[in-house]
Each structure stands twice: as structure tokens, then as C-alpha cells.
Ligand code: FES
């Protein structure tokens with residue numbers, strides 16, 4: 001846990017590079033990155049789901065790696081590059097993964113979707129052609145309570161294929 | 172959306188007095204009045220449709236979108252009936268100021284209720300458009316063609332067309348649905364019935380959707396509620412001084428409610444931590460005593476849902492005379508909804524008028540509850556339901572709305588309350604635990620002779636058997652619950668169906684008849700036969716009697732179950748693999764589902780898939796553990812909901828019946844999953860498990876065998 005109440009946590013000013021922009025914030029190093037991103041920077045695409053690292057709704061990218069922001073003290077990412085779901089699409093153009101989620105209808109309530117897309121982005125960046133097992137183990141930390149798993153898998157496969165084929169039938 | 176102070180909710184004024192045209196400009200409005208609860212007759216929601224001179228169609232219904240795809244499906248129905256493109260329809264849901272009254276979004280009623288009324292209103296509006304177009308074009312109404320928002324007459328060079336916008340320009344007509352209006356038969360649908368992707372999808376994938384927990388108002392404070400240790404606890408004393416000494420903190424105690432508001436969440440929670448409360452905590456049973464507690468603590472039924480009781484013939488005598496007789500008790504655990512977005516609400520008072528944004532399935536019920544609790548009339552309350560991260564029957568949210576409104580009133584600021592995951596587990600309500608006792612009989616030919624079913628603490632849904640049997644008795648017995656309980660996606664139907672379909676397999680095994688064949692012999696409903704046959708065919712089911720008796724070592728098995736509820740018919744087939752260490756892998760699931768005319772196959776398939784996965788959780792591992800009224804595992808890390816690796820390949824077979832009205836798909840697809848798995852486990856191991864979850868702690872329970880052969884009569 002983040003030890004939010006830790007006595008040595010005193011406000012400092014730090015610079016975060018968020019979605020390509022330098023943001024200088026006054027921060028307590030032990031506050032969670034999730035709180036800072038949502039409440040201070042107003043980037044609400046990153047979600048709270050459990051606060052204990054087991055749902056993946058709060059995932060964002062730190063230097064390209066998917067990180068659970070609820071467990072990450074903001075002090076740890078000072079000076080590093082953070083990308084939230086809002087920062088993935090450049091000039092209004094969806095990334096292939098976002099497009100694949102859309103094409104496969106890979107969400108119902110959509111609350112898990114940002115975390116899913118972030119996790120999938122990190123996976124494909126590191127392993128562009130993952131096997132089915134690799135997809136499953138990379139995504140196992142992300143929960144979808146609406147039961148969207150088959151379509152999310154299909155979306156990730158589709159993005160990996162880089163194809164514009166019609167929605168795959170094999171789920 | 173911003174509140175409009177001083178406005179009056181549309182549903183509380185006469186249709187002719189509603190300011191439709193002030194808000195959306197001139198045009199045509201056709202409405203179907205709602206029938207609110209308590210007004211005589213079964214309550215149902217209403218609908219209205221506004222065709223504007225700006226070329227837009229606005230359709231209003233009192234349902235809410237919880238991710239089940241109702242927005243898309245209803246939009247398609249309106250587009251279909253009005254012959255416009257779906258993109259020109261704005262569907263307005265979940266706002267008590269603007270939409271017709273509605274009982275709530277649960278019970279898979281959205282399509283049957285809002286869908287039917289919206290279709291009627293849209294079809295009614297089309298009649299007026301047709302008539303006006305005929306006058307303008309100088310032809311008979313019957314020869315006007317309507318398509319893509321235009322009315323047309325003539326052919327080839329003489330063809331003329333007028334857009335709807337022009338037909339309604341300058342008008343302010345408000346009409347009830349004409350009695351001769353007939354929505355088009357599903358077999359003729361061109362928009363509805365085809366796959367459509369969700370509107371606003373681009374917002375979802377870019378993180379731009381604003382759920383209640385994402386909204387922020389100017390000057391808003393964060394609230395935290397002091398919850399009691401158990402739900403029956405009462406507050407004895409409260410010391411607030413330390414909390415109140417924090418700058419910016421307001422402490423509110425009104426009736427049983429205690430909460431704080433503060434400039435940020437950390438301060439609000441810290442202030443709450445400084446409250447010194449003493450509670451009176453009454454005795455309550457733990458898990459060991461719970462079944463006995465239910466049997467000995469009856470409660471009067473809440474409403475007509477609870478009231479099912481049915482008897483015909485003499486089941487006891489018939490059973491006594493049967494070659495085969497069985498008796499067994501089935502139980503299902505308390506489970507939690509775990510919507511991925513925990514409950515959230517924002518309340519703001521502007522003058523005397525209150526607006527609450529809340530993820531709720533029942534905004535009109537929330538409004539009524541607020542009126543009661545706060546002592547203000549309905550007219551002064553607006554409930555808005557923003558996009559909501561899952562409900563599953565768990566988000567009625569009346570108390571949260573009231574608490575948030577109290578904090579806002581006392582602090583003089585808008586206040587937001589978002590529950591933590593732990594609070595979501597321990598302070599909302601659970602799916603009831605159920606106890607179902609079945610006594611049945613069959614003859615040597617594998618025909619049912621007697622059926623008795625008594626259900627404690629689950630409810631009456633699906634308690635009646637769809638199988639033909641001359642002597643039967645079913646009875647639902649509402650009981651007191653030591654934990655707070657409430658609605659849940661397919662709650663009673665899951666319990667009653669689990670018990671019935673398990674017992675059917677147990678009977679089949681004892682008669683030596685193949686379980687599919689055994690069901691067919693007593694099944695009259697052709698739609699149930701159709702889903703059963705569809706699943707059996709896809710699975711390549713070949714008849715053989717259920718294997719009996721215990722086996723050990725790794726083995727595989729197959730199971731089938733069916734169910735009928737809320738107008739939908741479902742059959743589920745499951746294959747399992749049991750390992751030597753008694754873990755169970757689900758190899759494959761096939762679900763056939765039929766719910767009348769299909770409006771949006773893509774969403775329907777997603778609903779069936781998602782429902783099947785949710786049902787897997789309750790079937791395999793989910794259970795709330797408790798002792799003396801306290802919940803012991805109220806954390807996501809201690810409560811196993813299905814994840815990627817838990818989900819086997821799922822095949823969904825949708826049976827389309829364009830000749831039948833559309834029913835919902837939010838619940839019924841769940842109800843055959845658990846019994847199909849229990850039946851497959853029995854097929855593989857010879858062990859009959861009669862308790863959900865089937866695999867507590869991830870493994871087959873030991874001792875299951877003992878219960879298997881202890882209870883049956885032979
Ligand atoms: S909120 Fe961070 S993993 Fe759940």
C-alpha cells in the first residue's frame with residue numbers, strides 16, 4: 001500500500017510529464033498516482049475499481065509500461081513519462097487497439113475499457129504478435145464485470161493482426 | 172447537464188402543458204402515458220417522441236443505460252418505426268425531469284416495456300407525418316412512401332419528396348398514440364434486427380465517458396458516510412467534536428444517517444475516522460446457523476413477486492406411489508454484485524430545488540425516496556443518471572442519494588460521495604442466500620409423477636416447473652435475512668433453476684434415461700424444446716444414461732440444463748474436466764437463447780456472453796462470508812470474480828422469432844449455467860453438489876459424496 005499517512009510525506013513540487021505535456025504539481029510524494037491524475041489533473045479516464053491492485057481499472061503507462069496507479073506513489077513517477085487513456089489517441093485518431101475495441105464491440109458499461117486498452121497497448125508494444133496464452137496472462141490482472149472477455153480477446157487479436165477484417169467469428 | 176432550477180418534471184404535468192417546444196423547438200410530439208405504481212393495474216413506463224423542425228427525433232423513456240446496450244437497441248426501434256436514420260435519433264433516458272415515469276431498469280423489462288411504448292409512439296408519429304405529407308403532395312396517405320426522414324410520392328421524373336423537418340415546421344402538436352397505430356412487424360424490420368455497434372463508442376475507448384464518479388461541480392465537496400458495523404446496528408452515541416475541528420469539515424447527523432463533507436476525499440475520510448460512535452449491534456446468525464435461521468424466521472411477503480404459491484393434485488401421495496422418489500435441499504450463497512464502478516452520487520441544491528446525479532437503476536424510485544426522507548415534494552427533485560459502470564440489480568441507491576443530499580444541504584455546497592470497494596461490498600446489499608427443497612417422483616419410463624418445491628429467502632421467480640407433471644406444489648417463503656439483501660440479476664431464478672435442473676438430472680440418473688431425453692419426455696413448451704434441441708445438436712449430444720456412483724481420478728463430464736424466465740428461453744451445455752487434485756476446468760459452454768424478435772443481434776450476443784460469464788462467478792467461486800452480521804471478505808482480493816483465464820470458449824446460439832414480441836436478455840441467459848456445471852461434475856465424478864458456489868476455494872468440496880447419497884429416498 002502507499003502509506004498515505006506516512007509522516008515523512010511532505011508537500012514538494014515536482015514535474016510530471018503527462019500525455020506529452022509537462023505538468024508541475026504540488027504533491028505529497030506518497031499520494032497515489034491515481035488520485036493525482038483523477039482529482040488534481042482532472043484526467044478521469046483512469047478509473048478506481050479496488051484500490052488494492054487487483055482490478056486493473058487504474059492502469060496507465062509509465063515509460064510505456066502498464067502500471068496500477070492506485071498502488072503507485074506519485075513520488076515514484078516524478079520526472080518520468082506518464083500516458084493515460086486520454087493521451088493514446090493522437091490528433092483525434094484512434095490507435096489500432098482503440099479501433100479494434102470499437103470494431104469488436106468489446107465493452108458494455110465501458111468502465112473497465114481504459115484499463116484494458118492501456119494493458120493491451122503495453123502488451124502489443126512489447127510483443128506485437130502475442131500468443132493466446134500471452135494475451136491471457138498479460139490481461140489476467142484486468143477485470144471486466146460485464147463479462148466482455150471474449151470480445152476483448154478478439155479485439156486484441158485483431159489489433160495484433162493489424163487487419164481491417166470484419167469482426168472475427170471465433171471467440 | 173446542468174440543472175434547470177424552477178423547472179417542473181415532465182411526468183408530473185399534463186401532456187398538453189409540458190414545455191416540449193420551449194426546449195426543443197416546434198414540431199410534433201406523440202406520447203404514451205405511463206401507468207405509475209399504485210394507480211391501479213400493473214405499472215408500466217411511458218414514452219414520448221418529439222419530431223423537430225431541426226430534423227432531429229428525440230425519444231424519451233424512463234429506463235437507464237447500465238452498459239446493457241439499451242440506448243442502442245431503443246434508438247434502433249425508434250429509427251425503424253419512424254423510418255429515419257439511427258443517427259438522427261437522440262434517445263433521452265435516465266432524467267426524471269424529462270422522461271416518462273418508469274418503475275426501474277431491472278427484471279429484463281427494457282425491451283418489453285420501453286421498447287413497446289417507444290415503438291407505439293414512433294409509429295403514431297409516423298401516421299401524422301404520413302397524413303401531412305399526403306396533403307402537401309396531393310396524394311392518398313396510402314401512397315406516401317417514408318424513408319430516411321423523408322416523405323415521397325410519385326415515380327421517376329415526377330417523384331417529389333419532403334423532409335420530415337419541413338412537415339413539422341411551425342407546428343406545436345401534442346397527441347396521444349392514436350389507437351389505430353400499429354408498429355411494424357419485426358419480420359419487416361430493416362434497421363432493427365441487424366448488428367449495430369454502440370453509439371458513443373469512440374468516447375468509451377478514449378476515456379472520455381463521464382461516469383458519476385468522474386463528474387465535478389463548481390465548489391463541490393467530497394462526502395464520507397459513517398456506516399454501521401452491521402446493517403441492523405443502531406447508533407447509541409456519537410462524538411463529533413474532533414472531526415468538526417478540522418477546517419472546512421461539516422458533520423451531519425440526521426436520523427440514523429451520519430456523514431461528513433470536506434474539501435477533498437482524504438480530509439473527508441480522515442474526519443470520519445475521528446468520529447466516535449457507539450453502536451448497538453444485535454445478535455445475528457453466522458454461516459453455520461443460517462439455513463436453520465431461514466426456516467424459523469418467516470417474514471410477510473414484500474410485494475406480488477414474493478407471492479407465488481401453486482398446488483395441483485396430491486404430490487405427496489403421487490410421490491409415495493412412484494417407482495422413484497427423490498428429496499434434496501439445494502442452497503446458494505449470498506453473493507455481491509461488484510459493479511466495477513462502485514456506487515457514486517452528487518447532490519446539489521439550487522434554491523429549493525435538488526438535483527442528484529447518481530448511478531441508479533431506479534431514478535424515479537430514488538426521487539420518491541428522497542421526497543419522503545427529506546420531506547419535500549417530487550416536483551422539487553431531479554434525478555439524473557449519468558453513464559454507470561455496471562448495475563446487475565445492485566444499484567437502486569436510494570439511501571446513498573438521501574445521504575448525499577443531506578450533506579449538500581447542510582454544507583451549502585454540492586457534495587459527491589463515492590464508495591470505496593470495501594464499502595461497496597459491505598454497505599450496499601447482496602444477492603440473497605437461498606434454500607430450496609425439492610421432493611419429486613418419476614415412473615420407470617422416465618416420466619415425472621410428482622413435484623414439490625419450497626424456496627426460502629430467494630423469491631418466486633422461475634419457481635414453477637416448466638415440465639408437465641400432474642401433481643405439484645410450489646411455494647415461496649420469504650424470510651428475514653441477517654445481511655442486507657436486495658435485487659440481483661436473475662436472483663431467484665438462478666436459485667430455483669439450479670435446484671430444479673439439478674434434481675431433474677438426479678431423477679434422470681435414477682431412471683436410467685439420458686438427461687436430454689428425460690427432459691424431452693415431460694416438456695411441452697415448443698420454444699424450450701427448440702433451445703434444448705439447438706444446444707444438444709451443436710454439442711453433438713449422443714444419448715446415454717447418466718453414469719452413477721463415485722469414481723476417482725481425472726475424468727471428464729458433460730451436463731445440460733434449461734430454463735424459462737421473463738419471456739426468454741435458455742439451454743446451456745457445459746463440458747468439464749476434473750483433475751486428480753479436484754480442480755475443475757470448464758472446457759466449453761454452449762448457450763442457446765431465444766427471446767422473441769431480435770432487435771440488435773450484436774448486443775444480444777454480448778449480453779448472453781456477459782451473462783454467462785457473470786453466472787460462472789456465482790456458480791463456481793463467489794460467496795460472501797459472514798459472521799454475526801459482519802461481512803468477512805469484503806475486498807476484491809478476497810472475492811473471486813471471473814477473470815480472463817476463468818472463461819472458457821462460449822458459443823452463443825441465438826434463435827430469432829420475429830413473430831414474437833421481444834423480451835430482454837439481462838437475466839435469463841444466466842440461469843442454466845450453474846445446474847449445467849453441477850450436472851457435468853456429477854457426470855464426471857459421480858458426486859452431486861447441491862450448493863453454490865460449486866467450487867469453494869477453487870476445488871470440489873470434500874464430503875459432497877456424503878450429501879449425495881444421504882438424502883435421496885432410494
Ligand atoms: S484500482 Fe488499481 S488495480 Fe483496482
Ligand code: FES
Nearest residue numbers: 108110144145146
Ligand atoms: S464493460 Fe463493464 S466492466 Fe467491462
